[in-house]
Structure formats: C-alpha cells, structure tokens
Amino acid sequence: MDDAPLLEIKDLHVHFHVYGGILRVLDGVSFVVHRGEKVGLVGETGCGKTTTMKATLRVLPMPPARIPGGQILFQGQDLLKMRDDRLRRVRGRGISMIFQDPTAALNPVFTIGQQIRAVVRHSTEKRLSRSQIHDRMIQPIREVALPDPERMLGSYPIQLSGGMRQRVCIAMALVADPKLLIADEPGTSLDVTIQDQILRLLGRLVEEKDLSVILITHTLGIVRQLTDRVYVMYAGTMVEVAGTEELFRNPLHPYTHGLMEAVPRLTGGGVSDGIPGRIPNYLHPPPGCRFHPRCPHVMDVCRQEKPGFYRVSGDHEVACFLYRDKERSA
C-alpha cells in the first residue's frame, strides 16, 4: 500500500455563490501527489490554483464558497468528510501551506512570537513546557535563516521586510513537521533577488526534510528547477500533466504551448504575443472545453463536449480532443 498517493484530489468542484449567481470556479479538478514527490501547479492568475489548495485544507471562506462535489483523499482519508477536530490535526502536521502574500498571511496586530507560539502550542496534543515551546519556536526561525530570532519574536509583521515576512511564513509552516507542504507562489510579491533567495531556501529545506511539495506558480522557470511533475491548469480545469522534463520538451495542450511561448527569452526574439483573449468568466463559462474560445485549433466537438484526459505516453496526459486518437493504453 506504499504506492498509495499521499494526496489525491478527485473530480473536485468548487462554486462561489455570489449576488449575480453561481461562479463555477473549479470544474472537476483531479490531482495526485505521491510521497516524496515535488509537484508543480501552473496556470495564469485566476485559474483556480490557490482555490484548489485552499479547498484541500478547507480554508476557503464558506460561504460564499461551496464544494458540491469531489473527494480529497489524504493518506486515504477524505478531508471533505472529516470531522473538524480531526481535520485540525491534519492541518499543519499533515499538510501545511505557505500563502501567496506574506503580508496578508500574517496577523497584523500580533507579534511574530505570539503567532508562532499559537502554532507550536496546537501542533501537538501533548502539553509542552515553556522551554519546549520556546525551543520549538526558535528552531524553525533558525532554519529559515532569520537573524536574531529572539528579537524577531517580539516584532510585529509591519516591522519586518517582505523577505523576512516570507521567511516567517515558511518557518510557521514547518513548525509541526508536515508531510506535505503547499507553497503558493512563494516570493511572487517580492523583488526578484529576494524571490530567488526564498526559492533556494525552500528548495534546500525540502531536500533536507524530504518533504512532498506542491509548488504553485506561474513562473515556468521555477517549476523546471524545483519539481518532478507538473500540472497545467486553465480556468478551473486541469488541461495537462506530465513529468517536468517531458512537459518542457513536448508540451501538447494548445494552452501549454501558449504558456511556454509567453515566457520572454533572454536570447533574442523579444516578447511573444502570449495567448490572445482572457480567462473566461466563471458565471457563464464556455460550454465544452473551457479553453475553446481562445484555442487556435478549435474544432466543433470542443464547443459541445468536455474533453477527458487522454494518456499520450507513460505519465503524460492531456485534456484535449486533438489527442483523442493518439491515446495509448497504458
């Protein structure tokens, strides 16, 4: 049973009930992370990457969000059906998350120490002594290479730089030794040099602790450096999954093509045109394949039916009718 995936999301649907109607934000997302695996999740802003991960930990604001269908299996247990007190023990210890914007993810009116202490205290059912709590607070702060840990504990988020806040967030996510770490666009809100430092740090910690990782990003270069396998997401649906090298060598879905071409290259060629059009609105998403209004290869069938996942080779699957006939039985 060791082959059983660590996390398996099956056909997840998330709706947001708003004044104008129902936003169908996730439309049947499936996703697998194996033990020790580093998985990338890419797609343009607003495609549902963060929503998928927040839904996994059940931290979406509900209402307005609702999860009308799907399963989220962590170590074989459905998180969506789990009782709140048991789910709480999965959070932080089983799955931990680093949020996109460290400034928004830290409570502005509590010191870093107060916030980490709360995480430490509730990271175990045992009663910890003062010195144990203190050790467990200092330890992760050291690990993320923050200077002067004692002074750090007494600081408010506003007194720290963006890079330091991000490190604090990483430290808090590591307090309870999670098995799976979800990193949501770490460092995106920081300038590039700091972002690079943060990613290196994250890469080092993941290696040291042998964590499974879900790395959410829209920067393909980062995915290439840090992950084994990549999922490509578009407008609330998965469109392609492949081993990282395979995906970069042989992108299949027209959207993945566009995404790769949209990356400006340093070696001439200038900036590409990107993908014309925008992410569709979720109130009235296009029927059939959600990408069809922007797709250069659109066929009649794309406007009516939702494509299934077609396995093209070993671990390379794509949700596009272009590859319906090329499917190989694996």
Added chain:
Amino acid sequence: MGFVTFIGRRIFQSIFVLLGLSILIFIIARIMPGDPARVAMGARAPDWVVENLREQMHLNDPLPVQYGYWLRDALQGDFGISLFTRRNVADDVREFLPASLELVFTSGIIAGVVGISLGAISARYKDTWIDGVLRMFSYFGVVTPAFVFAILFLLLFGLALQWLPPIGRLSDGIPKPPVITGMITVDALLAGQFATFWDAFKHLLMPALALSMGALAQEARITRSSMADNLSKDYIAAERALGIPERVIMSRFLLKPSLIPTISVFALDFAAGLSNAFLVELIFNWPGLSRYGMNAMLRKDLNAISAVILILGITFTIANIVVDLVVGALDPRIRLSAERSE
C-alpha cells in the same frame, strides 16, 4: 517613549480644541435673544435692579472683555451663579454630574459587552437565521431614539411586570451612602452597604439599558461587519491551515483586529450618551447633568449652559484621547507609525 510623546501631543492639541469650544460657547450664549439679567430677576423687578445685575455680570462690557472674565473664572471652576437654582453652577455640576456619569458608564458597559458579543455571534453565524434576527434587532436599535426605549421599558419592566423600580436613584427609606464619588452604587460598595448597592443598582438598570440601546446596536453592527470582513482575510485562512483551533482564532486572532473600528465608534457613542441622556433622565426622574443642562437651556440660564456644554466638550475630548490610546495599544501599525513620525 515615542508613544508617550504622541499622547502628550494629542493632549496639547486638545487644549486648543477646548479653547476654541469655549469661545464658541461664550459667543452662542451671548447672542441668544433675551436679557439674561431680566430673565433672572423676573419681569416685575425694577430696572435699576436689573441694571445692577447686568453690571455685576459684566454684561455691559465689550464681548472680548466679557470672555476674558468668563475664561478666568471658568479656569478656576467658577462658572458663576445659576440664574435659576441660585447656587454656584460648580456646586450644581458637582451634584448632578456623578449621577449622569453613573448612568452613562453603566450604559457604556452594557453597550460594549452586549453589543460586541452580539456582533461576534452574528459574524460567527453569518447569513443564518441567528444573524438575520440579530441584524434586524440592530437596525431597529439604531433607528429608535433612546426615549422610546425608556418609555417601553418603563411600561414593561416598571409598571406591567414590576420587576424594577420605575423612577429615582434609591427607594424611599434607604439612606444615601456617604458621598465619595457621588455615584450611589460605587459609594455604597465603598461603604460596604450591599443592600443599598443592590437597591441603587436596580434603579440604575432600566435607564442605563434604555440609554445603551442605540450604542449597543451600533456596536453590534460594526463588530459584525468588521469580523465578517476579517474572516475572509488570508491570515485567518493561514491560521486555520496551520492547525490553530477555531475557538482560539475566533476569540483571539479574529477578535483583536476586529475590535479596532468598534472601539473608535464606542468611545464617541459613550461621550454622546452624556448629551443624549436628557430625555432618559427626564423620563426616569434621574437627577443628572443632562436634565440639568436641558432645563438650563429652556430657562436661558447662561452660566449653567456654558458649564454643561464645556463638560460635554471635555468628555468628547477625553473620549477621543482614550480612543487613540486604546487603538494604539491594539494596533501596532498605528502605534509604530506614531513613534516613527516623532
């Protein structure tokens, strides 16, 4: 030490606000139609008596000179003699202010505790029927003037159910405790007279409740909306995602940032309570400053009016400084930026 400087500066600024207010009060009092000296002496007093009083009150001097006299006396706590009660206004204030403060403090405590709790419950059960009922109650509370509540409570609890004594501060036959603060409940406790305290408390409850309803509803609304707002913030999602229990998040990590707007409004409501109390004091026959001030206005009792308005102004100013202090204590962003600007 930056925060101390910050508060010091706020107090210093407040002095000018109060000085401005005093000029305004003085001018308004002087341009009110009617001759205060004539009003004081009555229509049948001979002209020379009235003229003497005018001279005594410096009413014949130019306005700036009158203001100078007035301010000099006011700073010494001397607001002159009330034209109606014939006593020193300062003595009147000393007698009536504690009763009003007792009322306003109690109503403030009720409004704060109950309002914030209701708001928190409303936010916790957002968009359920509990929230619906509480919100409807809040709208009702905000739009209904205090005197309506006063009359309703009086009819219901005072007359129909007879749970609470309808008027006054103490029942007949119960001796007043020795005056220390002038607030009977506090004085009774200080003197160890628990029966007296209980009787005074029962008298206090109904008017305080009536006076608190508006602020209470307002507190509930603001607490609800700021908690509901903050509930969708990323830091709450992050705290949940890290395994902090819901009750800790609600009672600590959500409550503290959410209370900041509530506190600001609360202090102003509290100060406004002192000026809104007059009808409530009238209905419950509560011998407080608001009623005194109201009567002073109806009788053109200039000295008393000036004193009452100045006290209201000082109350608002203090309330504002307290808001700055409390919000600064709650919110490091404000505290730290205040320190940095020094």
